[in-house]
Amino acid sequence: MSCIEVHSLSKSYSSILAVDTIDLSVESGQVFGFLGPNGAGKSTVIKLLTTLIQPDSGQISVLGVNAIKEPLKIRKKIGVVLQQPSYEPTLSVEKSLEKYGMMWNVDKKTRQIRTEELLESFELTQIRKKKNEDLSIGQRRRVQVAREFMHDMDLLFLDEPTVGLDPSARRKLLDFLKNKVKDTGMTIFYTTHVLTEAEYLCDNIAIINNGKIITVDSPNELKNRFGNEKTIKIHVSEQFIQLPNLLKDIPDCNIEKSDGIIITIHSTNSEIVLMNILKILNQNNIPISDLSAMPTNLEEIFLKVVSDSDASNN
Ligand SMILES: Nc1ncnc2c1ncn2[C@@H]1O[C@H](COP(=O)(O)OP(=O)(O)O)[C@@H](O)[C@H]1O
Numbered sequence: 001m002s003c004i005e006v007h008s009l010s011k012s013y014s015s016i017l018a019v020d021t022i023d024l025s026v027e028s029g030q031v032f033g034f035l036g037p038n039g040a041g042k043s044t045v046i047k048l049l050t051t052l053i054q055p056d057s058g059q060i061s062v063l064g065v066n067a068i069k070e071p072l073k074i075r076k077k078i079g080v081v082l083q084q085p086s087y088e089p090t091l092s093v094e095k096s097l098e099k100y101g102m103m104w105n106v107d108k109k110t111r112q113i114r115t116e117e118l119l120e121s122f123e124l125t126q127i128r129k130k131k132n133e134d135l136s137i138g139q140r141r142r143v144q145v146a147r148e149f150m151h152d153m154d155l156l157f158l159d160e161p162t163v164g165l166d167p168s169a170r171r172k173l174l175d176f177l178k179n180k181v182k183d184t185g186m187t188i189f190y191t192t193h194v195l196t197e198a199e200y201l202c203d204n205i206a207i208i209n210n211g212k213i214i215t216v217d218s219p220n221e222l223k224n225r226f227g228n229e230k231t232i233k234i235h236v237s238e239q240f241i242q243l244p245n246l247l248k249d250i251p252d253c254n255i256e257k258s259d260g261i262i263i264t265i266h267s268t269n270s271e272i273v274l275m276n277i278l279k280i281l282n283q284n285n286i287p288i289s290d291l292s293a294m295p296t297n298l299e300e301i302f303l304k305v306v307s308d309s310d311a312s313n314n
C-alpha cells in the first residue's frame with residue numbers, strides 16, 4: 001500500500017526554489033531515506049508532508065488523505081520530529097514523556113508502561129529526573145525522539161534525528177527504529193545527510209539536491225548502479241611524479257589524485273587495470289609498498305551523484 005504520494009510538488013521562499021517539481025511515492029512498512037546535503041530541501045519536504053507549510057503547487061497525499069484539503073486529519077495520524085530542538089526547559093525527562101502521552105490522549109496505564117520502556121530504550125533512565133534545560137544536546141535530542149513513541153502512529157517523520165548523538169547512541173536509535181518498523185509495520189520517513197546511516201537503516205533511498213530528486217533506489221540497487229566501480233590505491237616506495245603520466249593511457253583507469261607517492265584510481269574494470277598498472281610499474285622499476293582495490297563505497301557514490309547533478313545544473 002502506498003503511504004505517501006507526491007506529484008509535481010514545488011515550494012519557494014521568496015527567490016529560493018527550495019522544492020522543485022518533485023514526484024515521490026513511498027510504500028508502507030518501510031524506512032524511507034531522504035538523503036541530501038545541507039540546503040537540499042529535505043526539511044522543506046518534511047514540513048510540506050506534515051502539513052506545517054503549504055506548497056506553491058502540486059499534490060500531496062499522506063495515508064490516503066489529501067494534505068492540502070484535510071491537513072488536520074493527517075496530523076492526527078502521524079508523528080513528526082522536526083530538525084530544530086523542541087522542549088520545555090523546566091520539565092524533567094520522565095515528565096516530558098508523560099506529558100506528551102497525555103497530549104495524545106494515551107491512557108494512564110499505557111503511558112506508564114511506555115515511559116518506562118522508552119526511558120530504557122533511549123538510555124534515559126539515569127537522567128529521568130533531570131530537567132531538559134540541564135541536558136546535553138544529544139540527551140535532549142533523544143528525549144525529543146523518544147517522546148514521539150508515546151503514541152501509536154502509522155507514519156513517522158524524522159528530520160535528521162541523529163545530529164548531536166554520539167556513535168553508540170546513534171547506532172542504538174537506528175536499531176530501535178529498524179525494530180519498530182519490523183514489529184509494527186509502521187512507515188518511517190527519515191532524512192539525513194549521512195549516507196552510511198541511510199545505507200544501514202533504509203529500505204529505499206531518495207537522493208535530493210537543489211530541491212530536485214535525483215534518484216530513488218534501494219541501497220543495493222544504488223550500489224549496483226553506481227558501484228561496480230572500484231577504488232584502487234597504489235603506494236610507491238619513493239616519490240615518482242611522472243606516475244600519473246605513465247598510467248594515464250590504460251583504458252578505464254580514471255586517476256583521481258596523485259602526490260607521486262600515493263595514487264588513487266577509479267575503475268569499473270579493476271582487474272585488467274591492476275594488471276596493466278603492475279606491468280608498467282615493473283617495466284619502470286618502481287617498487288610498490290602497498291596496493292589495494294576496494295569497492296567504491298556508497299558515500300563516494302552519493303557525493304558523485306550530487307556533484308554530477310550540480311554540474312548538469314550549471
Ligand atoms: N524559512 C525559510 N525562509 C527562507 N529560506 C528558507 C527557509 N527555510 C529553508 N530555506 C531555504 O530553502 C532551501 C532548502 O532548505 P531546507 O529544506 O532546510 O534544506 P535541508 O533540510 O535539506 O538542509 C535552502 O536554500 C534554505 O536556505
Ligand SMILES: [Mg+2]
Nearest residue numbers: 042043044083
Ligand atoms: Mg534540514
